[in-house]
Amino acid sequence: MFLKNLFKKEADRKCTKCGAEIPYKKLSENAFICPKCGAYMRMKASERLALIADAKTFSEQNADLKCKNPIDFPGYDEKIEKAKADSGLEDAVVCGTCEIGGEKCAIFVMDSSFMMGSMGTTVGEKITSLFEYALDNSLPVVGFTTSGGARMQEGILSLMQMAKVSGAVKRHSDGKNLYIAVLTDPTTGGVTASFAMLGDIIIAEPKALIGFAGKRVIEQTTGEKLPEGFQTAEFMLSHGFVDIIAERKNLKEKLATLLKIHKGGKR
Amino acid sequence: MEIKAYDRVKTARSGGRPMGKYYIDNMIEDFCELHGDRRYGDDGAIIGGVGFLGGKPVTVIAMERGETVEDRMARHFGCPAPEGYRKALRLMKQAEKFGRPIICFIGSPGAYCGIEAENRGQGEAIAENLFEMMGISVPIISVVAGEGGSGGALALGVCDSLIMLENAIYSVISPEGCASILWKDSAKAPDAAEALRLTAPDLYKFGIADKIIDETDKTNEKICKDLKDYIVAQIELCEKYSAQELLDKRYGKFRKIK
Ligand SMILES: [Zn+2]
Numbered sequence: 001m002f003l004k005n006l007f008k009k010e011a012d013r014k015c016t017k018c019g020a021e022i023p024y025k026k027l028s029e030n031a032f033i034c035p036k037c038g039a040y041m042r043m044k045a046s047e048r049l050a051l052i053a054d055a056k057t058f059s060e061q062n063a064d065l066k067c068k069n070p071i072d073f074p075g076y077d078e079k080i081e082k083a084k085a086d087s088g089l090e091d092a093v094v095c096g097t098c099e100i101g102g103e104k105c106a107i108f109v110m111d112s113s114f115m116m117g118s119m120g121t122t123v124g125e126k127i128t129s130l131f132e133y134a135l136d137n138s139l140p141v142v143g144f145t146t147s148g149g150a151r152m153q154e155g156i157l158s159l160m161q162m163a164k165v166s167g168a169v170k171r172h173s174d175g176k177n178l179y180i181a182v183l184t185d186p187t188t189g190g191v192t193a194s195f196a197m198l199g200d201i202i203i204a205e206p207k208a209l210i211g212f213a214g215k216r217v218i219e220q221t222t223g224e225k226l227p228e229g230f231q232t233a234e235f236m237l238s239h240g241f242v243d244i245i246a247e248r249k250n251l252k253e254k255l256a257t258l259l260k261i262h263k264g265g266k267r
Numbered sequence: 268m269e270i271k272a273y274d275r276v277k278t279a280r281s282g283g284r285p286m287g288k289y290y291i292d293n294m295i296e297d298f299c300e301l302h303g304d305r306r307y308g309d310d311g312a313i314i315g316g317v318g319f320l321g322g323k324p325v326t327v328i329a330m331e332r333g334e335t336v337e338d339r340m341a342r343h344f345g346c347p348a349p350e351g352y353r354k355a356l357r358l359m360k361q362a363e364k365f366g367r368p369i370i371c372f373i374g375s376p377g378a379y380c381g382i383e384a385e386n387r388g389q390g391e392a393i394a395e396n397l398f399e400m401m402g403i404s405v406p407i408i409s410v411v412a413g414e415g416g417s418g419g420a421l422a423l424g425v426c427d428s429l430i431m432l433e434n435a436i437y438s439v440i441s442p443e444g445c446a447s448i449l450w451k452d453s454a455k456a457p458d459a460a461e462a463l464r465l466t467a468p469d470l471y472k473f474g475i476a477d478k479i480i481d482e483t484d485k486t487n488e489k490i491c492k493d494l495k496d497y498i499v500a501q502i503e504l505c506e507k508y509s510a511q512e513l514l515d516k517r518y519g520k521f522r523k524i525k
Contacts, residue, residue, distance in 0.1 A: 159439040164521040166397035192390035193418040212390035213380040
């Protein structure tokens with residue numbers, strides 16, 4: 001039993017679009033894009049870092065900040081335990097520094113396998129601290145978002161994280177530092193309505209769901225049928241809210257180029 | 268006896284409860300309404316303008332749901348569209364230019380939820396306000412007068428002093444929404460209201476609300492008077508600080524919430 005766990009490999013995954021069973025190795029070598037139908041699979045934070053950060057350059061920050069239950073919300077403790085077991089994480093974001101194509105940056109990567117990437121106090125605190133660190137060290141920030149929004153089990157404290165992180169982004173920005181937001185599937189709710197939309201440059205992955213209100217809520221509230229392609233990355237680009245849609249396989253190169261262009265750009 | 272959270276939710280939402288327009292009419296002298304976001308349109312759910320508060324020029328931004336049926340339709344029941352938030356930001360920057368304090372009145376079920384609002388960037392509009400309000404170098408006093416519904420309320424809530432009326436609420440999600448997501452039963456909203464800790468006393472305990480204005484056994488006129496006196500005092504206090512001190516304190520007010 002112990003040995004089996006010790007040498008446990010990542011399980012093969014099913015394509016969320018076409019249903020094809022794909023061996024993990026094949027999927028990871030293909031940047032988590034389904035080799036059968038081309039659909040983008042969601043990625044864990046560790047997988048994203050492996051794809052984007054130069055080898056052996058990632059150094060994690062605030063890894064010991066753990067998710068807690070600050071308002072004693074009923075049933076939340078059990079949910080946290082389950083989310084930890086499912087994701088292998090302490091909360092829905094991983095923060096640190098790394099190099100991308102040799103360019104040093106601060107980086108945060110949200111992970112939807114921990115309670116749909118929702119933002120509570122720990123996620124807010126980690127991202128805020130990262131922007132503060134980046135400001136103090138004149139580093140650009142590259143941030144990958146994926147989130148269902150503010151985490152309701154932490155009540156008003158979650159909502160306030162939207163203001164807190166946005167304030168940290170503002171201070172980092174006032175220091176003339178670059179922030180590139182990369183929106184991945186899905187980016188919605190309170191994360192869209194705060195730091196996801198605050199990048200100097202906003203990149204989205206193809207077909208990613210990006211929006212504020214939930215699709216079902218909009219349908220129920222308005223009784224209207226949603227148009228084709230509503231709230232996709234392409235929709236956001238055509239409405240002027242995203243700078244670039246980048247193919248996953250070109251993303252690292254694109255980020256490295258943008259980081260190089262902004263190097264030493266301070267006045 | 269302790270008042271149940273959901274009773275406060277009902278009071279905060281109740282039909283006759285004064286909202287933004289009432290406070291403008293009863294607190295601000297020579298109010299001049301200023302319309303439009305200079306981008307796309309004018310949103311009825313947010314009233315903006317300038318006037319005098321106790322003899323001093325101020326900018327006022329107020330959510331308003333309307334009274335008559337027609338009025339409510341025109342103001343889409345107090346749910347601001349992106350152009351409402353952009354109008355608010357335009358007027359806040361104008362206030363900064365002319366060095367006058369800003370007073371925001373919050374009372375809305377939430378940001379307008381619809382196809383058009385998404386087309387015009389509801390998320391971006393709220394995000395922009397959170398970002399910019401952290402850097403506006405004149406005092407910002409926000410008052411939650413009714414229902415403070417999530418990000419749509421927070422977009423006028425980045426401030427130096429947050430005042431809540433005793434029966435106002437402020438929440439990350441409506442109790443009904445929370446109950447239907449968590450327990451697949453919106454009838455459990457009263458339980459969700461307790462769990463979410465959304466009352467004024469809760470927020471005061473968390474250090475998010477700086478002041479509660481009592482409502483019990485008071486007329487609307489008396490509540491408005493007490494609120495006005497407190498706002499005037501808070502503005503005077505804020506004006507003692509340099510612009511940088513004010514902004515550092517504002518950031519610190521949110522930075523400490525963890
Ligand atoms: Zn597939």
